[in-house]
Each structure stands twice: as C-alpha cells, then as structure tokens.
Amino acid sequence: xxxxxxxxxLNTESYLIDVAPAQKIVSVLVLSLSLAFNDIRNTFTFTMIxxxxxxxxxxxxxxxxxxxxxxxxxxxxxxxxxxxPFISKSGSVIYLYKNIAIYEDGxxxxxxxxxxxxxxxxMAVALSSTTSQLEIIKGLGRLKFPKIFVSILSFALRYxxxxxxxxxxxxxxxxxxxxxxxxxxxxxxxxYAGSAMLIRGFxxxxxxxxxMISRGFDGNLFVTKRxxxxxxxxxxxxxxxxxxxxxxxxx
Amino acid sequence: MKGSLSINNLSFSYPDGTNALDSLSFKVVEKERVAxxxxxxxxxxxxxxxxNGINDIQSGTISIGNEKINTANLKEIRKNVGIVFQxxxxxxxxxxxxxxxxxxxxxxxxxxxxxxxNSKKALVQVGMYSHKDKAxxxxxxxxxxxxxxATVLASNPKIVIFDEPSSNLDPSSRRELIDIIKxxxxxxxxxxxxxxxxxxLCPRTIVLKEGSLLCDMETNEFLQNDLLMxxxxxxxxxxxxxxxxxxxxxxxxxxxxxxxxxx
Numbered sequence: 314x315x316x317x318x319x320x321x322x323l324n325t326e327s328y329l330i331d332v333a334p335a336q337k338i339v340s341v342l343v344l345s346l347s348l349a350f351n352d353i354r355n356t357f358t359f360t361m362i363x364x365x366x367x368x369x370x371x372x373x374x375x376x377x378x379x380x381x382x383x384x385x386x387x388x389x390x391x392x393x394x395x396x397x398p399f400i401s402k403s404g405s406v407i408y409l410y411k412n413i414a415i416y417e418d419g420x421x422x423x424x425x426x427x428x429x430x431x432x433x434x435x436m437a438v439a440l441s442s443t444t445s446q447l448e449i450i451k452g453l454g455r456l457k458f459p460k461i462f463v464s465i466l467s468f469a470l471r472y473x474x475x476x477x478x479x480x481x482x483x484x485x486x487x488x489x490x491x492x493x494x495x496x497x498x499x500x501x502x503x504x505y506a507g508s509a510m511l512i513r514g515f516x517x518x519x520x521x522x523x524x525m526i527s528r529g530f531d532g533n534l535f536v537t538k539r540x541x542x543x544x545x546x547x548x549x550x551x552x553x554x555x556x557x558x559x560x561x562x563x564x
Numbered sequence: 565m566k567g568s569l570s571i572n573n574l575s576f577s578y579p580d581g582t583n584a585l586d587s588l589s590f591k592v593v594e595k596e597r598v599a600x601x602x603x604x605x606x607x608x609x610x611x612x613x614x615x616n617g618i619n620d621i622q623s624g625t626i627s628i629g630n631e632k633i634n635t636a637n638l639k640e641i642r643k644n645v646g647i648v649f650q651x652x653x654x655x656x657x658x659x660x661x662x663x664x665x666x667x668x669x670x671x672x673x674x675x676x677x678x679x680x681x682n683s684k685k686a687l688v689q690v691g692m693y694s695h696k697d698k699a700x701x702x703x704x705x706x707x708x709x710x711x712x713x714a715t716v717l718a719s720n721p722k723i724v725i726f727d728e729p730s731s732n733l734d735p736s737s738r739r740e741l742i743d744i745i746k747x748x749x750x751x752x753x754x755x756x757x758x759x760x761x762x763x764x765l766c767p768r769t770i771v772l773k774e775g776s777l778l779c780d781m782e783t784n785e786f787l788q789n790d791l792l793m794x795x796x797x798x799x800x801x802x803x804x805x806x807x808x809x810x811x812x813x814x815x816x817x818x819x820x821x822x823x824x825x826x827x
Binding site for chain 2: 521
C-alpha cells in the first residue's frame, strides 16, 4: 500500500498542459457529442468534426505510439464491427463472392463504429495525457457539477488504491492458507472476501468522517483555486464543430 | 484559549452497553508532554475522541484551558485540540497533500494569507514541503504519518494528541517522528503502547485500565514498578528492560557519589 509511485502519464510538453481542465472537458464533450450525433453518410459534417478531433488529439499526445498503446480497449468493438458488412442484411449488395455478400449499410455501420470508437477513445486518451484525474475532478467542480458528486468522485479517487491494497491483502491471506480459485464453488470465498472489504470500507468511512469533523468539517468542501490558461484554439475547434453541426442540419 | 486540559469524572458507554470510560479524572498543564498507556480496550482512543468533541460527553466534564467543552464552542475546541489518528489513511482524504493540510485551517476560518503561511510552516516542520502536490496515497507510511501531523499543526493547536503515532513505522521514520514531537510548542498527549517512545518523550504517564485511571506518575517511576506494570499489562521490550535497569542503576550510583561528595 505504501510507497507505490505510479508512472506520470502526463505529456508535459503539450500545448494543452496548462489549459484549464474545465475548458478541456467541455471541448471533449462538444467534439464527442458532435461526432456521436452525426452519421458517416453526412460526409462534410463528419469529416470536419473528425478533423477537429484529430487536431485536439494531435495537440495532446506525445506520439502515435503512445496513443495506440492505450487503445487496446476498443479491439473487441473493432472486431465486432468487421463482421457488420456481412451480417447487416439491409441496403444493396456491393460485392458478392459465392454465398458471401457485403452489404452497403453494413459497410457504413462498420465505418461509423470504427471512426466513432477510435475517435472517442483517442479523445479520452488525449484528455488524460494533459489532465490528471485530480484536475479532471476539479474541472468538473468548476463546471458547477453538484458538489456532492465531485466530493464522492474525489474520495473514490483517493481511496480506490486503499481498497485495492486491502483486497490484495485479503487475497494474500487466503492464498497463504492454501486457497485456489478452482471454479464457481470456490468463488463464494472470494465473495466473502469482497464483502469483508466492503464492511471495512464502511468502517473506514466512519473513521474518515471522524477525522474530518475533528478538523472542523461542517459539510462544505473547499477547493483550491489555481490559475489556468484559456486556449483560443480549443474555443475555435469547438465553434467549428458546432457551426458544422448547424450547417449539417441544412445540407 | 490555553493549552491546559482537565477531565472530571468522565464516563462513557457505547450503544452496545460496553463501558469504555468510568469516572476518569486528571489534569494536564500547558506545554506538558504526557503519555497515556494501557492495554487494548483500556479506553485510550475513546478518551482521545472526547477531547475534541467527536464523542459526545455522556457524563462528567472536560475543560480545555478555562472552557468546558459544549456544543456551542466545539469549533473553537477543535481548532485548539488537534488529533493525529492512528491510521494516516483515516486522516488524509483529500486528493493532494497540500489540500489535506489546508483542510483544517479553511474550516476554522483562517484567512488565505494565514492558510498559506501556516500550511508552509507545518509542512516544512515535518519535512514534507517538497511533497505538497503529491497525492497522499502515493506516499510511504512514514511520509503519510508526517503529513497527518502537518494537517493538525497547520491549525496551530494548543494541544496535540497522538493516537499510536509509532505503530508500523520503521526505525528511522520513528526517530523522525520523535524529533517532530520534540519540536512541538504545544501540550502533547501520546496514547501509545510504545514504552521507549513514552519514556523518551513524556516525563509523565497516565495509565488507564478498563476505562479508569490506574495511576498517574512519572514515566520512569512507573517503568520501575513491576507490580503496576503487570497490572496495567504493560511490558518493556526485550533488551530495553536490561538497558533501562542498567541506566537506572548508573543514575542511582551517580546520585550516591554526588551525595557523598556534597557531604
């Protein structure tokens, strides 16, 4: 539990590193939602929004390799989408070989999923490479997210490592007494371990609360303010995405 | 508010009926360092929780300086009585060290300038200023303990109470902790099982047994009273016992020689 120093994944060379987290969060939301509500068939709108996203990602990440290494999570979605041209039996057939047909709608669906999933995950990677988890939480606070929600997120971030170490200790104790998870019948022991961890978590919560009130806590959590830059380029990208959306409605 | 403390006939029972404190009374004068000893379940932590109003007083009174603890002055009491809890993970809940340190001063209504000055002073005092932007959960246990002390010192308390401060610390972290406690300009109460720590830091010892006061005497005197120590279920660590007795014999011999010379 003690002394675990995580690697710093922040790209300190990025132009966006000192930009206000709130602005970055809003930009990610605007660009992601713009992409989500558009279809690849609206070529102009889709390409423009994709271009804005590529700009944002390019400004954030240190290298393509960095981005690719963090995108493994979307591999199942990509694999699933590759089947769509063959199984989506709507629209015209654009290619036929023996009994295997490739459908037009399926190709569009596949492209939609591919582009959207890659762009969405790239945005998340880009945001996390210039903004720490703590800054993201602070940014949410600045965006007037409910105080209780921000506090819960902040505590979750603080105590998740404590829970993980607690569970690792329990597992170690089980293993040292010969426990091996051989199947469903042994999972009950893991379930007991999990519930013990939750009960300890509840008790810890009470203790933390005691510690908070001993230092004068009366229900209000103060957040430290720091000076951040505002990026005109991010404003520009968001405005372009929004205008493109509006133009897209009339095309 | 002064840094003196007075407990009169304090009794406390938990909802399940367990009597944790039973007519406990003692006084501590300003700037005194006192060890609170006793076996597990003696009521040390329960008593500590009363001293800044976390546990409600069921019967008896507690005065900090000249003020009795009541609901009206709880904020002032908590500002003046700081508790360093046994588990630093219990005390460090904010996302960064600095935010944890300023948590108390902000709640107590210090000005921004005072907050900056106090937090820097507290972090420098415990040697953790360079870690102020780190997340508490990325620190080692010794570092966490130091930060936990800084979170209390930042409010300039008149009384600092430590609950098992040396538990799970390696020898060098323990030594650093001792140096920090020695440097405090406040009344210090040390609830502990660590006898060498109590002996080094506290000239006076209060021993609790089953929620009552067993004895209140000089630490050195208590550690030489085998009967009392056995009753209090307190034991000197192996090796330390011999060292302590030899040290005592040497002191007695030196006193005798000095006495002979003066005659």
